Amino acid sequence: AQSVTQLGSHVSVSEGALVLLRCNYSSSVPPYLFWYVQYPNQGLQLLLKYTSAATLVKGINGFEAEFKKSETSFHLTKPSAHMSDAAEYFCAVRNNQAGTALIFGKGTTLSVSS
Amino acid sequence: DTGVSQDPRHKITKRGQNVTFRCDPISEHNRLYWYRQTLGQGPEFLTYFQNEAQLEKSRLLSDRFSAERPKGSFSTLEIQRTEQGDSAMYLCASSLASQPGQTKHYEQYFGPGTRLTVT
Numbered sequence: 001a002q003s004v005t006q007l008g009s010h011v012s013v014s015e016g017a018l019v020l021l022r023c024n025y026s027s028s029v030p031p032y033l034f035w036y037v038q039y040p041n042q043g044l045q046l047l048l049k050y051t052s053a054a055t056l057v058k059g060i061n062g063f064e065a066e067f068k069k070s071e072t073s074f075h076l077t078k079p080s081a082h083m084s085d086a087a088e089y090f091c092a093v094r095n096n097q098a099g100t101a102l103i104f105g106k107g108t109t110l111s112v113s114s
Numbered sequence: 115d116t117g118v119s120q121d122p123r124h125k126i127t128k129r130g131q132n133v134t135f136r137c138d139p140i141s142e143h144n145r146l147y148w149y150r151q152t153l154g155q156g157p158e159f160l161t162y163f164q165n166e167a168q169l170e171k172s173r174l175l176s177d178r179f180s181a182e183r184p185k186g187s188f189s190t191l192e193i194q195r196t197e198q199g200d201s202a203m204y205l206c207a208s209s210l211a212s213q214p215g216q217t218k219h220y221e222q223y224f225g226p227g228t229r230l231t232v233t
Contacts, residue, residue, distance in 0.1 A: 006147050009154075043205060043224035044157070051219050065229070090156050094219065100209075101147055101170070102222065104156030 002027045004091045006105035014113050019063075019078040022109045023091030026072065032094035033074045034102065035065055039087045047089075050074060061085070086112045118225035120206050126231045127196055134192045135228045139208030146189050147222060148181060150174065152204040163189060164211055196232045203227045 007022040025031055032051050036044040049058025055067040065076045074091060088109050092102040119138045127133050139146050139170070144165050149157035161171045165186035171192055175181075178196075183189040205227045210220040 036224075041226070043226045044207075045224070046221055049221070051220070092156070095159065100145075100212075100219065100222075101159040101162055102149075102157070103159070106154065107156050 001092045002031065002091050002095055002103055004033075004103060004105040006089075006091050006101060006108050008108055009106065010109045010111070012111040012113065015080045015083055016080050019076070019085065019110065021076040021080045021089050021091075022111065023074045023076065024072050025074060025091075025093050028092060029096060033065075033067065034092040034093060034094070035059065035063070035076050036090045036104075037087050038090065038107075044090065047076070052087075081110075081112045083112050083114065086110055118206055118208050120204075120225040121201065122142045122228055123226060124195050124229045124231075126233065129198060129232055130195055132192065132194045133188055133196060133230065135204055135206075135230075136206070137189045137206030137208075137225060139188070139206070140223055143208035143210055143223075145209045145211045145220075146183055147207040147209075148189070148191055149205040149207065151205055151227070152201075157205055160191075174192050193230075196230075201230055201232045203229050 005024045032092045034049045035047040038044050047063050048057045050057050050067045058064045063078045088107045090107045091105040095101045095103050121136045147162040148160040151157040160175050163183040178194045181191045206225045207222040209222045
């Protein structure tokens with residue numbers, strides 16, 4: 001069975017600091033991995049995706065993630081946090097058994113202080 | 115393209131009542147997914163349609179839940195005899211479907227969700 005685990009339910013950074021949100025996956029087949037962001041009272045927006053091409057994936061809003069097979073990780077980073085980055089972030093893996101439905105982690109809430 | 119829309123955005127109901135939610139996907143998308151998100155958790159898959167056919171249902175979808183997608187356009191999710199444990203955000207997403215033998219992954223676009231509170 002496929003799964004993702006997000007380490008840390010809450011991460012706090014200062015504006016301008018590095019953002020690092022951790023995600024580890026479990027999959028018996030080459031995974032398709034995703035990071036989504038959710039702002040209060042809104043749906044999920046795709047930040048970036050890994051679909052077996054380049055291991056370093058660049059997304060929107062300055063975010064990027066690196067797929068590391070040896071570590072089964074897909075951590076999300078941003079060099080310099082902005083106040084507008086405060087939101088909930090979800091890592092997800094594609095479920096190959098259910099028509100490409102997504103299996104999500106529990107989420108990490110990012111707080112950014114000035 | 116107006117994106118995925120869901121109606122209502124909020125629903126408060128008393129235990130034992132029936133509720134129905136509607137999702138309008140992006141018009142050219144042939145796949146439609148329903149997810150449930152409870153407080154402090156990520157979304158959990160409930161069911162999905164390809165065109166009008168319901169192809170997969172999660173074990174989370176008890177017999178009190180039913181979903182339809184008539185004519186392969188909008189979809190409805192009905193919960194009968196609601197329970198307090200049904201309180202959650204119900205999210206709908208849509209995407210294109212890859213062709214047989216094709217490995218391309220098409221992005222799922224999510225609606226804003228319907229927040230259900232059962233009192």
